[in-house]
Amino acid sequence: MNSRPVNYQKQTLFKITWPIFIEIALRMAMGIIATLMLGRFSDAAAAGVGVGNQLLSFFILVFNVTSIGATILIGQNLGAKQFHHADQIAHSVFFMNFWFGIMISIIVVLFGEHFLGLFQLKGTIFQDGRLFIHICGASLFLESLSLAMSAILRSHGFTKEVMIITVLMDLISVLGNIVATNGPLGLPVTGVSGVAWAMVVARLFAVTILFLVIWRKLNIRFSYKDCYHARRKDIRDLLSIGIPSAGEMLSYQLSQLIITALVVRIGSDTLAARVYIMNITMICYLFSVSVAQGTELMIARYIGGRQSQQAYKRGIKTVLIAVSSSILVSLIVACSGTFILGLFTTTSAIISIGIPILWINLVTEPGRAINIVLMGALKSAGDVRFPVVIGVISMWSIAVGLSYLLGIHFGLGLIGIWLAQGADEWFRGLFALKRWQSQPWKHLQSFVLCKTISK
Structure with a gap:
């Protein structure tokens, strides 16, 4: 339990971030490749799985409640050189994510079809989405355990190990996708079912390897006893930080589900275009997410x-880096829009809907970069409530409200919806910048708590 990464306090942002960058890039790539292959297989399959994935992403954020809390608490205890307490928190977060994972898995299997029905999907799109979310x-629950153990390793500085596991997991998923959509060597083409099962196998592999790495690197051994026992104080601390921290993301995902329902009302081509564009624009904020996570640690x-x-x-230096990179990448993506969209679909109507969105995204991304970096930085500094308050206000009044007004009421379609989402990102980003400049942690209880722990 006393094993610790060498010079974990002296790691540079680059050393922490580059493995995170590759890990997140590969996680995004897994979704993009699946969408790309399904788009070639069928636009309906891509749309159905896209909506299903968005629904599952909402539930996965529940697991982030404890994972985010663990990242912050373990990091603060390592900074205060309270190594034994950091290990206790690791066991507690495993306990909580185990039961969260079991409960959410049961809920999705039993009621997933009803959740999907809220989007009023029809025909093949609904059938493909239902099959995907059931599998x-x-x-x-495997994803839940994976997030908990990844948070533990990252907090201790082992970002490279998490990256390597993600590389292997994605290779398994990609190979499964190829088999499912192309049927090489005479194998049957299983489509959506095969893509889903490939993801299941990849998750099982990741959890197994993460167990072994934590055991070898940190000398922390999880057992069946961890599924029954956790310190009440750790649970309270994890939830007190994790619930507000994850609350912003939960609100975001729920608002995006509502916006997806609005897009469904516009038409199937617009829905497919949104699924493709959301996958493409991940590239634009990939670097921002990576440096933001490294900065949080x-x-x-x-x-x-x-x-x-x-x-x-x-925090300020990271914002400048993230904004510059997001502008550069967004410009490249917008200039290559026709080619990139053509990789996903040959339907000209979908491509024509998507091209203007990529140019609008060039204006959206700098605001998103500020938002991603500083909202995460505020949480790590202990200011966990501010991001939730601003997020809820902005997401529902601007992102959802303005999406309906511009996209549906005024008939601007996906262009109006993307303008609304850009306004939301800039609103939250500028508020976060102003909050960061006030250095609120000097007056927060969590900062006082850290001083107490360090004594």
Whole structure:
């Protein structure tokens, strides 16, 4: 339990971030490749799985309640050199995610069809979406354990190990997708079913390897006893940080589900275009998400070690890096829009809907970069409620409200919806910037708690 990564406090942002970047890139690639292959197989299958994936992503965010709390608390305890307590938190987050995962898996399997029915999908799109969420939903408990163990490893500085596991997991998934949609060597083409089962196998592999890595690197051994026991104080601390922290993301996913329902009202081509565009634009904010996560780990340690000025400077520097990269990548994607969309579909109506959206996205991404970096930084510094309050207000009044007004009422379609989402990102990003500049952790209870722990 006393084994620790060498010089974990002295790691640079680059050293922490590059494995996170590759890991997130591969996670995104898994979804993009699945969508790409299904788009070639059938636009209906791609749309159905896209909606199903969005629904599952909402439930997966429940697991982030404890995973986010674990990342922050373990990081702060490492910064304060409270290694034994950091290990106790690791066992507690395993306990909580085990039961969260079991409960959510049961709910999705039993009621997934009814959840999907809320989108008023019809025909083949509904059937493909239902098949996908039934198979993948049953394996959500594996995703829950994977997120918990990945958070533990990242908090200790083992971002490279998590990246390698993700690489292998994605290779399994991609190979499964190829078999499912192309049927090489005379194998049957299983389509949506095969893509879903490939994801299940990949998750099972990841959980198994994560168990072994945590055992070898941290000397932390999870057992069946961890499924029955956790310290009540750890549970309270994890939830007190995790619920507000994950609340912003839960609100975002729920608002996106509502916006998807609005898109369904416009038409199937628009729905397919949105699914493809959402996958493409992941590339634009990939780097922002990566450096944001690396920055969160560093800031948690700075706050735990009472180095508030270093935490502030790190946040500002990361914002400048993230904004610059998002503008550059978004410009490249917009200029290559016809080619990129052509990889997903040959339907000209879908391509014509998507091209203007990629140019609008060029304006959206800088605001998203500020939002992603500083909202995460505020959580790591202990300011966990502000992102939720601003997020809920903005997502529902601007993202959802303006999407309906521009996209449906004024008939601007997907263009109106994307303009509304851009306004939401900028609104939250600018508020987060103003909040960060005020350095709120100097007056927060969590900062006082960190000083108490370090004594």
